[in-house]
Amino acid sequence: MKRGVCIVGCGALGSHLVQAIRNEDIDLRLIDDDRLEAKNVLSQFHVRQQVGKNKAQALAQTMQGFFGVKVDSVIPHRLTADNVATLLMGSALVVDCLDNTATRKLVRTYIRAHGTPCLHGALAGDGALGRVQWDDAFPIDDDGGAVGATCRDGEHLAFVALVSAYLARSVHVFLTEGKRVGYSVTPAGAVVI
DSSP, rough: OOOEEEEOOOSHHHHHHHHHTSSSEEEEEEEOOOOGGGGGTTTTSOHHHHHHTTTTHHHHHHHHHHHOOSSEEEEEEEOOTTTHHHTTOOSSEEEOOOHHHHHHHHHHHHHHTTOOOEEEEEEESSOOEEEEEEEEEEEEOSSSTHHHHHSSSSTTTHHHHHHHHHHHHHHHHHHHHHHOEEEEEETEEEEEE
């Protein structure tokens, strides 16, 4: 039986993560209310022809077109206190790829109340650090969107993809072995945490 994996945030980390876990045997749900902008294609796994479309919908379309992978559920809405239970319900794993502190806190409140495993991905705005951490070890910073600087001009694309690869590795290990592995990633390498 396929397990439900919910990716919240289809920008830099989330878009590359979805591409990297495309071969996992999962029911994949994507949540993002943001629209794709031309600057996003410099650092995100999106194509120029989809500029103006919702990121979750665009990513699902890209996965179908490039790889023949069907995303099971696409939610082009903002995660709010009013809908968080409905949107995350039934997930065997939630992966937080957000750059918004308030929404991260909503995810955390829900997953802790329901005992849902949650893996967080985060990037420093200067491209010097990436975190792949399970909820019990993840500090939610009150920086409110530092990832935007990382994504602005595509300068850190390779690093974004590297951190996403470690996210994908953590998802795979969790799904296949039930182990929770996290990483601290710098441009020089990664350390298991």
